[in-house]
Amino acid sequence: MQTIIPQRKGAVLPTALTATLPLRLCRAIESMAPEIVEELRLHADRQTTLTCLGENLFTGIVLSRDEIQEILKKMCGGSLYAHAGTICQGYLCMPDGIRVGVCGSAAMEDGRIIGVNALSGLIVRIPHRITVNADPVMPYLQAKSGKGLLIYAPPGVGKTTLLREIARRASSPSFGLRTVAVDTREELFYSLDERELALDILRGYPKEVGIEIAIRSMGAQLIVCDEIGSREDAQAILSAAGRGVPLVASAHAVSLEELLASRTIGPLCRAGIFSAFIGLERRRKCFFYKIHLWEELSPEDTR
Amino acid sequence: MPQMKLIGVVLVLSAGLFGVFYSSVSERKRLRVLDAWIELIILIRGQIDCFLTPLRDILQIADKQLLSSLTSKSSPRELSDLLSASAPFLDDDCKRHLSALVRTLGGGYREDQIRACDYCLQQLRHRREELGQQMPARLKTRGTLILCAAIGIALLLW
Numbered sequence: 001m002q003t004i005i006p007q008r009k010g011a012v013l014p015t016a017l018t019a020t021l022p023l024r025l026c027r028a029i030e031s032m033a034p035e036i037v038e039e040l041r042l043h044a045d046r047q048t049t050l051t052c053l054g055e056n057l058f059t060g061i062v063l064s065r066d067e068i069q070e071i072l073k074k075m076c077g078g079s080l081y082a083h084a085g086t087i088c089q090g091y092l093c094m095p096d097g098i099r100v101g102v103c104g105s106a107a108m109e110d111g112r113i114i115g116v117n118a119l120s121g122l123i124v125r126i127p128h129r130i131t132v133n134a135d136p137v138m139p140y141l142q143a144k145s146g147k148g149l150l151i152y153a154p155p156g157v158g159k160t161t162l163l164r165e166i167a168r169r170a171s172s173p174s175f176g177l178r179t180v181a182v183d184t185r186e187e188l189f190y191s192l193d194e195r196e197l198a199l200d201i202l203r204g205y206p207k208e209v210g211i212e213i214a215i216r217s218m219g220a221q222l223i224v225c226d227e228i229g230s231r232e233d234a235q236a237i238l239s240a241a242g243r244g245v246p247l248v249a250s251a252h253a254v255s256l257e258e259l260l261a262s263r264t265i266g267p268l269c270r271a272g273i274f275s276a277f278i279g280l281e282r283r284r285k286c287f288f289y290k291i292h293l294w295e296e297l298s299p300e301d302t303r
Numbered sequence: 304m305p306q307m308k309l310i311g312v313v314l315v316l317s318a319g320l321f322g323v324f325y326s327s328v329s330e331r332k333r334l335r336v337l338d339a340w341i342e343l344i345i346l347i348r349g350q351i352d353c354f355l356t357p358l359r360d361i362l363q364i365a366d367k368q369l370l371s372s373l374t375s376k377s378s379p380r381e382l383s384d385l386l387s388a389s390a391p392f393l394d395d396d397c398k399r400h401l402s403a404l405v406r407t408l409g410g411g412y413r414e415d416q417i418r419a420c421d422y423c424l425q426q427l428r429h430r431r432e433e434l435g436q437q438m439p440a441r442l443k444t445r446g447t448l449i450l451c452a453a454i455g456i457a458l459l460l461w
Contacts, residue, residue, distance in 0.1 A: 073409060077359060078357070078358055078359065078381070079359070081411065081412050081416050082356065115412045
């Protein structure tokens with residue numbers, strides 16, 4: 001079990017974000033002086049709220065639909081069409097690892113979303129440089145036997161932060177693995193900028209495509225990817241494991257039981273792809289993690 | 304005294320000639336600016352259609368000579384900067400179409416953007432054709448008027 005205490009470094013909001021927000025909202029947030037802003041939720045014609053260390057705070061600022069539209073345009077760097085692909089999937093990637101959930105009315109054609117109209121909300125997730133000690137986890141990464149790790153937790157607990165730290169440690173000279181991060185949502189690469197890392201990042205690639213490229217063209221010794229869960233992800237991971245490349249991944253689940261019962265992830269676990277499962281939990285300022293080894297799980301769990 | 308008159312007449316006639324020259328240069332500049340806008344919109348349309356390139360990146364990859372015919376800034380970051388810098392050389396119709404395009408670009412999805420570019424291109428090309436056809440006649444009229452006015456003033460001053 002490990003405790004991680006986040007500490008704010010620098011301004012309350014990153015510059016890339018403040019450049020897109022109305023001044024009155026930035027001032028309101030500054031005046032509230034929150035310790036760490038994890039999420040900023042902008043709603044059309046409703047109050048903007050902040051999530052700070054798991055608590056929701058109300059700013060008292062109400063933004064109009066037009067303002068939300070304008071903010072989205074700025075977040076897209078003045079070129080909304082360039083981000084249409086991710087907006088149709090419900091999110092937008094900004095510089096510095098900021099991810100924005102886009103909420104509105106879906107415009108459909110032939111059963112697929114071709115655009116989002118009548119914007120009603122933007123949910124901004126702000127990453128923080130948090131020092132995490134991943135050392136206790138690293139021994140469970142059995143790179144030579146091709147077995148990886150699976151981190152599970154509910155959303156917003158810190159899976160990506162831990163995953164990022166594992167990627168850093170694995171690709172550092174002390175561990176020395178050729179690591180490829182498949183960063184579909186462009187959240188992982190944030191702060192992985194040290195020159196000595198043997199790390200390649202495939203940004204914006206769908207996981208199944210990224211994993212295939214990592215194995216075939218990049219000679220990966222370890223693949224890191226965030227938030228697995230779809231059938232295509234599972235297929236790609238099985239294919240990677242079949243070629244001896246271990247995978248460190250994260251998935252949404254509250255408990256190990258829920259994870260193993262999942263239709264897509266359960267079979268991966270039972271296929272012996274992961275040597276250990278790391279469950280994250282959070283209590284206000286502190287994060288805790290539990291490590292479950294596959295061999296130590298009860299027969300009921302593994303069935 | 305006749306020397307002073309002579310100098311005055313020469314000055315007035317020189318001003319007239321300069322007026323003719325300036326009028327011709329500014330007419331040609333108007334056409335060049337319009338051509339540059341048409342070329343830039345073709346580039347923007349192609350980049351959006353084929354690569355979904357963000358507008359700022361398009362301005363960075365655009366030909367520097369093309370941009371320099373629209374603005375004196377070395378690296379304009381926004382289309383609105385280009386429009387305000389080139390506005391003195393555009394007529395009201397062109398300004399209206401370009402302002403509408405600049406407002407639309409970046410705020411919608413690919414198909415909207417392409418349609419907006421196509422519409423603006425169509426209007427600008429039409430205007431360019433009109434201006435091109437009218438230019439020789441307009442240059443001749445202006446030149447004649449300015450020169451006649453200069454000669455008239457010179458005769459009155461004599």
